Amino acid sequence: MEPVLLRARGVPDSRAVDTYLSAGGYQGLRKALLLGPDAVTKEVLDSDLRGRGGAGFPTGRKWTFVPKDHPGPRYLICNADESEPGTFKDREIIEHDPHMVLEGIAIASYAIRANTAYIYIRGEFVRWARILEQAIAEARARGFLGPDVLGSGYGLDIWVHRGAGAYICGEETALIESIEGKRGFPRLKPPFPAVVGVFGKPTVVNNVETLACVPHIIERGAAWFASIGRPKNTGPKLFCVSGHVRRPGVVELPLGVTFREIIEEHCGGIRDGHTLKAFFPGGSSAPVMTAAEVDVRADFDACAEAGTMLGSGGVIVLDDSVDMVGAAANLAHFYAHESCGQCTPCREGSDWCMDILDRILDGRGRAEDPETLLRICRFASQGMTICPLGDAFALPISSIVKKFHEELESAIRRAAPRPQSKLPVLPWNGPRPGFGA
Amino acid sequence: MSTAPIAATPPEQLQSVVFDATLEGRIRELLSRYPTTRAALLPVLWLCQERYGWISPGVVRAVAERLGESPATVDGVVTFYTMFYTSPPARYVLQVCETLSCAVCGGAELLHHLEKRLGVKAGEKTADGLFQIVGVQCLGACGSAPVVQVNDDYYENLTLERLDALLDELAGRS
């Protein structure tokens, strides 16, 4: 496949606006301004583009939820929180091609008639926030942003808003609260952000990669985009491959390739002397897959059919050296640390799973532990919580309990702590002195 | 690449804080980006942390006053997020990623090595105030695990040797 989202990788001075222009940049925006907002939305609808942030929701449909007759301002938010473990694709786009993101934001904002857009970027990404700010200044100087975009009379400001360390702020309603200057506590839905979003106004939240697809769809047409991938799972996708492959990194492939192709052909396969044991197909919040499931197609529907999720496209690859109970404990630490604490099943459940898994690793497992873990996970998912973080911890943990049952049982039977050197688990330090909660 | 050290203003100088004209100008610019005053809270806190190195109770009071919020509200926000320092940090904060991809690619060894070399545990500062180790969650760079963020900068694909060289360099410069 010809690179689309990663076409600038390896190009000298790829971030400069002139480099972007010489590659045909900002042609999509020009075309959009001639088409008008509704035709732009129609083109994105026809392309079958689905959100790359995790849920795979049809992007054009989301835009149509913004009430047309709303009198006041509306907002577009570009989600650059990139907080799902195993995910590092948005950073790759921003590093090489920030103007592609800005052009996508401009077209999407125009389609929903928003005059202000915010890019919410995780606080740790200082370098990439600066890259975006510089690109915004350049785009403004050239008239691609500002009070009169390309002389069309349409005005757009884009502001970069930095987070400050909280996984939950990747969730769109927590993100909205965070922009409003509050703690990142997710909101109950409905109302959905498209109706009541940031500052109480209609708001569309889209991921960086989703928005980066938009200029290409407008410039080359919905049919071109839909010709890549598979029906209803269209377009190029960035897969972030980490863990025990020979060549980890971000690869761009059509949706619908198999995980085997991603791992073996594009990432050099498993490191020497080891074999594939398990992988998380779409970030750590997706149910785990075993080596026997590596021929599943990497698209939204095929993953759902296989009982997992394409999520963010973060493929975490684990080889036969990995202790799956340790892996489960590591993730339990993550979610226990990141739960915002509003809902009992998520706050207590993630903590409780962490304690049980740590106890098993310590050689103090109990026969009833697998059943208890599954019960806690059931209680935290399926709509029992305000946001999907409950599911996000329950799915990987319960899937490990089910698919690696024997390994868990034998860890429970062992009455001695696992040797420290074998643990992929690191100490979670709890509340850190001087570091807030 | 060379990482700039954090110069934390001592607590006694941050008991009552008055924003100078430069800071005030930047706050006004930030306020113009949002329809509410409250929305400028995170950016203003970042501005303060850049200036003072950390968010002291005095800074919390000054920010609250400037934005028309109560200190309790501001403190609630400061403590929700992990990146605002509520006590003076060391000159170099070593933020070691603890999450799965890093953990299975040598992150645990990095953390244990740092604890041994610096003689402090994760969460603590060295006696000379030069280094501080912090275990952090996924930094969004898992393809180049293991990853350590030092102040604002990412150091990726680290080995024990490269980490030692980095520490030597940072220690030599201070």
Ligand SMILES: Cc1cc2nc3c(=O)[nH]c(=O)nc-3n(C[C@H](O)[C@H](O)[C@H](O)COP(=O)(O)O)c2cc1C
């Ligand atoms: C716990 C949690 C964390 C999330 N983190 C991110 C994130 O880091 N980046 C992102 O784009 N979406 C994230 N999402 C999904 C967003 O809520 C939202 O669905 C997405 O930004 C919509 O964009 P899209 O339609 O373009 O995919 C997260 C969701 C949950 C529940």
Ligand code: SF4
């Ligand atoms: S599910 Fe967890 S993270 Fe989401 S709102 Fe409830 S407590 Fe917070």
Ligand code: FES
């Ligand atoms: S797991 Fe360490 S950067 Fe993602």
